[in-house]
Amino acid sequence: MSLEFRHIAHAYTGRTGRVEALSDIAFTAPAGKITCLLGSSGSGKSTLLNLAAGLLPVQSGSISVGGNEMAAPGVNPPPEARPVGLVFQDGALFPHMTIAKNIAFGLPGGGSAGVIEQWLDRVGLAGLGERFPHELSGGQQQRASLARAMAPEPQVLLMDEPFASVDIVLRRRLRRDCRRLLREAGTTTILVTHDPEEALDIADHIAVMENGRIIQFGTPEDLHERPASASVGAIFGGAQIVSAMRDGDVLRTSMGVWPLSCIAGDLPDGAEFDLLVHAETLGCEADEAGLEVVDVHPLGVASRLLLQTPDGKEITVQSTATVKEGMRYRIVPQTRSVRAFLRR
Numbered sequence: 001m002s003l004e005f006r007h008i009a010h011a012y013t014g015r016t017g018r019v020e021a022l023s024d025i026a027f028t029a030p031a032g033k034i035t036c037l038l039g040s041s042g043s044g045k046s047t048l049l050n051l052a053a054g055l056l057p058v059q060s061g062s063i064s065v066g067g068n069e070m071a072a073p074g075v076n077p078p079p080e081a082r083p084v085g086l087v088f089q090d091g092a093l094f095p096h097m098t099i100a101k102n103i104a105f106g107l108p109g110g111g112s113a114g115v116i117e118q119w120l121d122r123v124g125l126a127g128l129g130e131r132f133p134h135e136l137s138g139g140q141q142q143r144a145s146l147a148r149a150m151a152p153e154p155q156v157l158l159m160d161e162p163f164a165s166v167d168i169v170l171r172r173r174l175r176r177d178c179r180r181l182l183r184e185a186g187t188t189t190i191l192v193t194h195d196p197e198e199a200l201d202i203a204d205h206i207a208v209m210e211n212g213r214i215i216q217f218g219t220p221e222d223l224h225e226r227p228a229s230a231s232v233g234a235i236f237g238g239a240q241i242v243s244a245m246r247d248g249d250v251l252r253t254s255m256g257v258w259p260l261s262c263i264a265g266d267l268p269d270g271a272e273f274d275l276l277v278h279a280e281t282l283g284c285e286a287d288e289a290g291l292e293v294v295d296v297h298p299l300g301v302a303s304r305l306l307l308q309t310p311d312g313k314e315i316t317v318q319s320t321a322t323v324k325e326g327m328r329y330r331i332v333p334q335t336r337s338v339r340a341f342l343r344r
């Protein structure tokens with residue numbers, strides 16, 4: 001069953017005034033697939049998830065599951081009346097119940113011992129059903145909460161930063177296990193994260209959020225190969241953004257004057273845009289009037305240099321030359337190595 005958001009907007013009104021948290025959100029999380037909501041802090045990810053979960057009332061627009069309207073203004077069934085399962089960052093297991101009882105909680109009639117054993121086994125917790133949550137590690141607790149959310153076989157699973165509280169090595173293993181389980185079960189999943197690596201690793205589709213809007217929705221490959229804006233390109237390609245204006249045959253950038261030939265494609269004269277540049281494709285030429293090297297970080301064959309403009313803007317360049325802090329360089333990007341996005 002797909003999960004469809006139609007023209008959702010949401011505002012919080014509180015002591016400090018009105019915050020427009022979401023505007024005109026419209027996308028469909030495809031059936032049986034994992035969709036990541038990816039965005040920086042405050043971009044509106046949790047608000048959107050909470051609207052689908054029934055933890056916030058829908059103010060405007062609607063949310064449907066499998067084509068049937070689930071929530072809309074004045075139609076806000078509570079979480080337990082929705083065909084959704086929830087997994088939160090801290091697991092949120094019932095502390096006074098054993099792991100087996102936690103898993104049994106959402107099952108009709110409490111579920112059979114066999115079914116609970118099967119779930120414990122699936123999430124790698126075989127034999128630990130009689131423990132209480134505080135007797136498990138953080139990663140084990142997250143596995144238990146995944147089992148609890150998946151055991152009732154919800155049509156949709158909503159996960160808010162589910163791996164955030166476990167260390168990086170365990171996090172990678174957990175999310176691979178989680179992806180396998182979700183795919184096997186064919187569960188339509190929305191997973192909130194602010195970590196691009198996590199989104200690329202687990203998602204079939206990614207919705208990139210910025211300031212309460214979806215700025216791009218696509219597969220990991222779409223976003224990597226065809227970013228809709230410089231900011232999406234910077235998230236996925238590890239690239240940097242440099243502001244620029246075309247002035248005849250040159251680009252006047254925030255990092256100095258660059259040749260127009262560094263751009264792949266053409267751009268109107270006088271236009272302002274954002275350039276997406278990679279540290280490995282930027283060369284340096286000694287220039288007394290250039291940028292100052294403020295940090296040299298040796299990384300084996302090459303070094304990563306941090307250069308600064310007089311007004312404090314910084315850019316990273318990868319270089320095999322022998323460079324010392326305090327030296328000055330002009331940046332020379334390789335021909336056709338830079339992507340340009342017109343400013344809107």
Ligand SMILES: Nc1ncnc2c1ncn2[C@@H]1O[C@H](COP(=O)(O)OP(=O)(O)OP(=O)(O)O)[C@@H](O)[C@H]1O
Nearest residue numbers: 012014019021040041042043044045046047048194
């Ligand atoms: N209860 C609230 N009252 C007022 N404003 C709120 C409330 N909750 C969230 N906001 C604001 O709404 C916007 C979106 O917040 P939200 O928590 O959805 O973002 P997020 O992307 O999930 O952030 P994070 O990654 O930090 O959890 C932010 O500007 C936030 O400050």
